Ligand SMILES: Cc1ncc(COP(=O)(O)OP(=O)(O)O)c(N)n1
């Protein structure tokens with residue numbers, strides 16, 4: 001049995017049920033937006049979510065001010081609320097607070113998670129980028145993060161990356177800590193299996209869904225089998 005709090009489990013309510021049954025939940029999809037979007041994107045997000053279970057959606061828009069991100073967020077946040085998908089804002093705890101988002105993702109240069117917690121309160125999810133660093137992950141956990149994110153596991157064109165963790169960092173983390181861990185960076189349905197097997201609680205995915213030749217619905221659907229695999233092996 002574990003002593004995960006409701007807050008720790010809130011990124012996906014099914015986590016709680018599965019922990020109560022005595023095992024670490026199956027891996028879930030954490031969808032990340034493209035770095036820029038247009039008005040058609042809400043339809044693409046709806047299509048993606050029709051493709052299979054999406055536990056969380058992160059609005060990660062780069063090069064826009066907070067007012068512009070807030071305008072873009074409105075229909076997307078509504079869609080996520082309707083479908084019970086956690087709506088996470090990237091980079092800015094103040095914007096997450098302003099929007100009443102379910103969570104915020106903070107990189108190492110995006111502010112102190114402790115200050116974010118003071119602003120956002122206990123119920124809002126705070127995720128922290130930890131690159132390939134066990135030290136950063138333990139620090140994030142001590143600072144009260146709700147999840148830690150490791151990556152980039154694979155090369156990606158979505159952003160320049162300089163850290164390339166080994167999947168074993170996921171197994172190390174999940175063996176020692178109950179706090180969920182997220183794997184990110186160049187993840188596709190074809191290369192995700194070692195990350196799921198190593199213990200990732202979430203796969204954070206952008207390009208493999210939005211650049212899928214068959215569309216975002218097929219992009220999400222392609223992950224179904226690999227996400228089930230840890231559950232099947234348990
Ligand atoms: C789930 C998740 N993990 C890592 C990141 C990267 O955050 P950061 O290092 O701040 O880089 P940017 O995304 O801001 O370019 C993330 N966004 N989400």
Ligand SMILES: Cc1ncsc1CCOP(=O)(O)O
Nearest residue numbers: 152156158185186205206207
């Ligand atoms: C935001 C971020 N942080 C590390 S890699 C990455 C990009 C994730 O996008 P993709 O799934 O397209 O590699």
Ligand SMILES: [Mg+2]
Nearest residue numbers: 091106107110
């Ligand atoms: Mg950031």
